[in-house]
Amino acid sequence: MSNIIKHIKMSKIDINLLKSKFRGSLLGSLLGDCLGAPYEGDRVTSGDKIIIQKYFDTLESPELKGPIRCYTDDTAMMKSVAKCLIDKPEVDYKYMAKLFVKEYFSEPNRGYGQSVVDVFSKLRKSKFDDIYKPASEQFSGSGSFGNGGAMRIAPVALYFYNNYEAMIDTAKKSTQITHTNTLGVNGAVLQCIAVHQALFYDCKELIKPEEFSNEIIKKIRAVEKENDDGLGIDDFNPYEDKMKTVQSFLNIKYHDELDEEVAQNLGNSIGAYESVPTAIYCFLRALNEIPTINNNNIFRRTIQYAVTLGGDTDTIACMAGAIAGAYMGEEAVNKYMGKQCEGYQEIIEMADNLYAACVK
Ligand code: AR6
Ligand code: MG
Numbered sequence: 340m341s342n343i344i345k346h347i348k349m350s351k352i353d354i355n356l357l358k359s360k361f362r363g364s365l366l367g368s369l370l371g372d373c374l375g376a377p378y379e380g381d382r383v384t385s386g387d388k389i390i391i392q393k394y395f396d397t398l399e400s401p402e403l404k405g406p407i408r409c410y411t412d413d414t415a416m417m418k419s420v421a422k423c424l425i426d427k428p429e430v431d432y433k434y435m436a437k438l439f440v441k442e443y444f445s446e447p448n449r450g451y452g453q454s455v456v457d458v459f460s461k462l463r464k465s466k467f468d469d470i471y472k473p474a475s476e477q478f479s480g481s482g483s484f485g486n487g488g489a490m491r492i493a494p495v496a497l498y499f500y501n502n503y504e505a506m507i508d509t510a511k512k513s514t515q516i517t518h519t520n521t522l523g524v525n526g527a528v529l530q531c532i533a534v535h536q537a538l539f540y541d542c543k544e545l546i547k548p549e550e551f552s553n554e555i556i557k558k559i560r561a562v563e564k565e566n567d568d569g570l571g572i573d574d575f576n577p578y579e580d581k582m583k584t585v586q587s588f589l590n591i592k593y594h595d596e597l598d599e600e601v602a603q604n605l606g607n608s609i610g611a612y613e614s615v616p617t618a619i620y621c622f623l624r625a626l627n628e629i630p631t632i633n634n635n636n637i638f639r640r641t642i643q644y645a646v647t648l649g650g651d652t653d654t655i656a657c658m659a660g661a662i663a664g665a666y667m668g669e670e671a672v673n674k675y676m677g678k679q680c681e682g683y684q685e686i687i688e689m690a691d692n693l694y695a696a697c698v699k
Pocket of ligand 2: 651
């Protein structure tokens with residue numbers, strides 16, 4: 340690990356809030372995934388925003404009876420990451436790879452990315468001989484830049500809440516099992532940093548978007564520096580630059596056409612570069628009121644807002660939800676809405692087991 344990362348200053352965490360924040364973050368991931376999934380691939384109009392508002396209102400109703408909203412590959416893989424950390428205190432990446440493969444072959448129809456399934460087949464065929472080889476062969480050796488590493492990373496941010504270096508290292512190594520392109524890996528690291536950072540804020544104090552994003556920029560700069568060759572002539576800092584674009588969008592007063600501009604400029608696709616900064620933007624924008632969303636709960640507003648940006652809605656809402664949940668804790672999650680989501684109770688238990696595995 341580089342000296343640069345060692346010099347990131349960490350603030351103190353309130354241990355009394357942590358259990359609720361673990362639950363909040365994993366539930367944020369789950370709810371974003373389940374509630375965003377029906378809108379995946381859509382372009383969202385002003386009329387759709389009204390429908391999405393009603394959809395979210397209905398989900399909070401105690402009278403609502405099923406059907407349960409199913410989770411997708413985001414949650415399926417996130418569960419495997421959490422299980423690995425719970426079962427193996429010294430992270431065992433081969434075990435993690437096996438959990439991904441077992442999960443995929445037992446339920447292949449969860450909406451996995453088109454190419455990552457080849458990695459699972461090769462891993463199984465090679466009997467996990469070299470767990471990083473299949474991913475490194477993707478796209479003629481350039482590796483996947485999809486957001487599949489980022490969408491499942493929240494448990495890493497939680498488990499290593501008090502060990503920043505190990506968190507960055509684990510975020511990279513767990514992502515590289517399926518994604519080796521620098522954009523795919525650093526996208527996952529960026530999401531991990533955002534979830535981790537949100538743990539350190541008490542939700543009774545409103546986060547200042549500028550301060551929160553400046554802190555992220557400092558950290559992702561250090562990570563991107565690691566990909567430099569040290570000569571300083573080919574600076575590779577796409578996520579730092581993108582986070583600055585996030586900041587400039589946050590400085591614009593909300594207006595109707597803004598969402599379209601955000602979707603186009605920050606992105607809303609399955610590429611990590613086109614979705615992780617967008618998820619962070621959703622969280623930071625939703626800290627304050629959004630005229631098209633009639634709700635004053637930051638957790639719900641974050642997820643609802645992510646859905647209204649269209650595109651890869653389940654994954655962007657999943658990532659934004661994980662950050663919002665890490666900040667707000669479980670208390671912000673509407674129970675009726677949660678119970679509409681497949682695996683709600685299981686995720687709460689998983690969050691508690693993860694907490695027990697790392698908070699002594
Ligand atoms: N060159 C060209 N296209 C690429 C590259 C590349 N280097 N990398 C990725 N793509 P994949 P994921 C395109 O299969 O990241 C699901 O909805 C290519 O079209 O690695 O695990 C999940 O929920 C490839 O098929 O999947 C996520 O939201 C696609 O990106 C999302 O898909 C996905 O990459 C990504 O999941
Ligand atoms: Mg997705």
